[in-house]
Amino acid sequence: MRRQPTPWREPRRPGGQRRLWPLWLLAPGLLWLLGLYVLPLLALVPLSLSQPLSRFGLETVFTGRVANYLEVLQAYGPILARSGGYAVVATALGLLLAYPLACVIRFRGGRWQPLLIGLVVLPSLSSYLVRAIAWTSLLGDQGPVLALVSALGLTGPLDALGVLRDGRLLNTATAVIIGLTNNLLPFLVLPLVVAMERIDPRLLEAAADLHAAPWRCFAQVVWPLSRPGLAAGILLSLIPAAGDLVNPLILGGPNERMIANTIENLLLVQMQAPRAAALTLVLMALITVAVLLQLRGRGLEELPLP
Amino acid sequence: MNRIGSVLLGLASALAYGLLYAPVVVMVLFSFNAPRGRFNLVWQGFTLENWRQPLRDAALSEAFLTSLGLALAATLLAVLLGGLMALALERARFRGRRSIELLLALPLTNPEIVLATALLNLFVGVDLPRGPLTLLLSHSLFCLSYAALTLKAQLAGFDSTLELAAQDLGAPPLQAFRRVTLPLLVPGLLAAALLSFSLSFDDYVVSSFTAGEIVTLPLYLAGAFQREISPQIQVLSSLVLLVSAALLALASPFRQGRP
Numbered sequence: 001m002r003r004q005p006t007p008w009r010e011p012r013r014p015g016g017q018r019r020l021w022p023l024w025l026l027a028p029g030l031l032w033l034l035g036l037y038v039l040p041l042l043a044l045v046p047l048s049l050s051q052p053l054s055r056f057g058l059e060t061v062f063t064g065r066v067a068n069y070l071e072v073l074q075a076y077g078p079i080l081a082r083s084g085g086y087a088v089v090a091t092a093l094g095l096l097l098a099y100p101l102a103c104v105i106r107f108r109g110g111r112w113q114p115l116l117i118g119l120v121v122l123p124s125l126s127s128y129l130v131r132a133i134a135w136t137s138l139l140g141d142q143g144p145v146l147a148l149v150s151a152l153g154l155t156g157p158l159d160a161l162g163v164l165r166d167g168r169l170l171n172t173a174t175a176v177i178i179g180l181t182n183n184l185l186p187f188l189v190l191p192l193v194v195a196m197e198r199i200d201p202r203l204l205e206a207a208a209d210l211h212a213a214p215w216r217c218f219a220q221v222v223w224p225l226s227r228p229g230l231a232a233g234i235l236l237s238l239i240p241a242a243g244d245l246v247n248p249l250i251l252g253g254p255n256e257r258m259i260a261n262t263i264e265n266l267l268l269v270q271m272q273a274p275r276a277a278a279l280t281l282v283l284m285a286l287i288t289v290a291v292l293l294q295l296r297g298r299g300l301e302e303l304p305l306p
Numbered sequence: 307m308n309r310i311g312s313v314l315l316g317l318a319s320a321l322a323y324g325l326l327y328a329p330v331v332v333m334v335l336f337s338f339n340a341p342r343g344r345f346n347l348v349w350q351g352f353t354l355e356n357w358r359q360p361l362r363d364a365a366l367s368e369a370f371l372t373s374l375g376l377a378l379a380a381t382l383l384a385v386l387l388g389g390l391m392a393l394a395l396e397r398a399r400f401r402g403r404r405s406i407e408l409l410l411a412l413p414l415t416n417p418e419i420v421l422a423t424a425l426l427n428l429f430v431g432v433d434l435p436r437g438p439l440t441l442l443l444s445h446s447l448f449c450l451s452y453a454a455l456t457l458k459a460q461l462a463g464f465d466s467t468l469e470l471a472a473q474d475l476g477a478p479p480l481q482a483f484r485r486v487t488l489p490l491l492v493p494g495l496l497a498a499a500l501l502s503f504s505l506s507f508d509d510y511v512v513s514s515f516t517a518g519e520i521v522t523l524p525l526y527l528a529g530a531f532q533r534e535i536s537p538q539i540q541v542l543s544s545l546v547l548l549v550s551a552a553l554l555a556l557a558s559p560f561r562q563g564r565p
Binding site: 021022023029030032033038040041043047058059098099100101103118122124125128129130132134135138142182186189214215239243244249259260263264267268276277280283 | 308311314316321325326330333395400406413416417419423427430444446450507510514535539547
């Protein structure tokens, strides 16, 4: 890899004089971020302690009602747990496929590497709603997946394991998790490939020269050096998966609704803005804790962009 | 041992690509389906009829054009605002640079539903009727972080002594920017624009909260799932995929070294 040149920065001026130009360049973007992100997020706090004025509008009045949080946790705690559970299972399944794929792209890809990476990115450029709709054809009662399952005589055992429900796949947790895994796969693969790119091939040669078995080479060189990519990939997958709205909507039934569906329902159907705000803040707090635990002191710049 | 490992690696990779492409293949395949009834979800027989009239479904075509316009406008705004921010963050010294970088990365650490709730309550709070304006504001916001961070990485990566050389040779700052910095930024601008466009074009969560009466393509698709899935949905989606693949192939030579 080419060495990155040090970027030029405006030299320090004598006497601590500061030019104003960075401020003018930053002002419009900062206005956007503060007005459309920071301010509305902060405004959720008083809203979460309010009460709706009527049953038919989103107008509220602040009453300092902390009970909103208790009610929300009591009513939707199981759905929060379910969302976290689906996200974790989907990420784990994704890793089982993404890690070997990243290894293949990095160590066996050769000159096909850019193509293999492009092929990982390409599906995410097509609409995720259309992909979810396509899964309903694949997983439907007349679809090829169930036909294969029954041809292999696995309908009974999979039903007993809870993977299928009454011989069906649609409107089950399995279908939602398959959809989620499909969506998050590129977010796992790309950071892993980036991390593995940084592994100096000479380290692997040295290990081989010293007669390390391939598995030792993996365990002592590849695995530890791919850890940063692993951490980033897990975060980039877990966060959107836990807050997903589309897969439970299209592939799940009423028993597979996730937290985003609940917030949407509270806000747009039940017109319960304070409870929606409380639930959103709870979700945000849980995810922030997860992010901080995962990063443990490292900066946010550790998150590679897709 | 080595051979078993290779086989396992290959098997897992094939499964990964299989999982990634299964719905995409179905999507393209069903654009050639001749469905009976209103839902193009079960294979009936091959036809080219849908591709002859890709715009036959009027409501779908309108939603498609709405999303196209929205994504273009949001991309323009996000790349402009984000580009200016990236320039200031990479090229100037000032206090608070780190905090602004953190602020830019913050929206990426929360699921979209958080932003959607916050924005809806903001628009209700300031009494801004939901419609084209609120959609554009929301979309440009979530694209802004991606655009700014992509461009910042691009600016950090290229040889900035070229800018110094231009200035040493007497080029006024604006001319140096136009003749040297801007051309070097083109790959980054392209990547940022592509990313913003695809994020906006495909957005469902934020749009469903902030669109009001406007129907974007993802909103139309979610509604269609309850009413009617016309084969034109798969035709237009396949076309979008085709264009995306072409753009990806065009953009990739520019992005070498930064997968």
